Amino acid sequence: MITPIGILAVNASAFVMAHLVAFRIGIAACAVVSGLVLNGLTAWWLLRLVSRQAPPLYREYRLWALGGSVLIVLLTAAAGGYLTYLGLRDPQRLPDALSVIVATVMILLPIGITIAARRVAGIGGIIPVEEPAGKERAPRRRGAPSLDRRT
Numbered sequence: 001m002i003t004p005i006g007i008l009a010v011n012a013s014a015f016v017m018a019h020l021v022a023f024r025i026g027i028a029a030c031a032v033v034s035g036l037v038l039n040g041l042t043a044w045w046l047l048r049l050v051s052r053q054a055p056p057l058y059r060e061y062r063l064w065a066l067g068g069s070v071l072i073v074l075l076t077a078a079a080g081g082y083l084t085y086l087g088l089r090d091p092q093r094l095p096d097a098l099s100v101i102v103a104t105v106m107i108l109l110p111i112g113i114t115i116a117a118r119r120v121a122g123i124g125g126i127i128p129v130e131e132p133a134g135k136e137r138a139p140r141r142r143g144a145p146s147l148d149r150r151t
Helices: 003-018 020-053 055-061 062-087 099-119
Strands: none
Touching: 003 020, 020 055, 020 062, 020 099, 055 062, 062 099
8 A cells, every 4th residue: 555655656756856847836835825824823823812811902902913913924924935936946956955944944933933822821731631620720800809818
C-alpha cells in the first residue's frame, strides 16, 4: 500500500519540479490563502478573548482593533505568499532556505501568538481541559466583598 503512494508522490514531485514556473504562482497563492486562514482564525480568537477579558476597552477601541487585525492578517499573508514566490524562482536551488524559513514562520506564528495569549489571559495550556468534579472555579466578581470570614 505504501509503495504505490510513494511512487505517485515521487512522480507528482517530478512533474511539479519540471513545471515549477507554472506551479510557482499556484503555490504562492496557496501560501496566501493559508496565511489568511491561519492568521485570520488567530486574530478572530484574539479579538474574542479581548472582548471577554476587557469588555469596556474592547467596546471603546473595537473599530481600531478590527482594522488593525485585518491589516496585520492581510500583510502577513501577502508577505508569506510573495516570499514563497521568490523562494521558488530557481528549481536548481531547491530546497531553498527562504522558502523553508517562510513556511516555518507561517506555521509557527499563529501557534506562538495563541500560546502567548493563553498564558497572558491565564487560560493555561494549548488544549482546554475540563476541571475534575468538585474543583470548578466559581466566577468571582470584581470589587465584590468576599464571603470568606476566616481571620
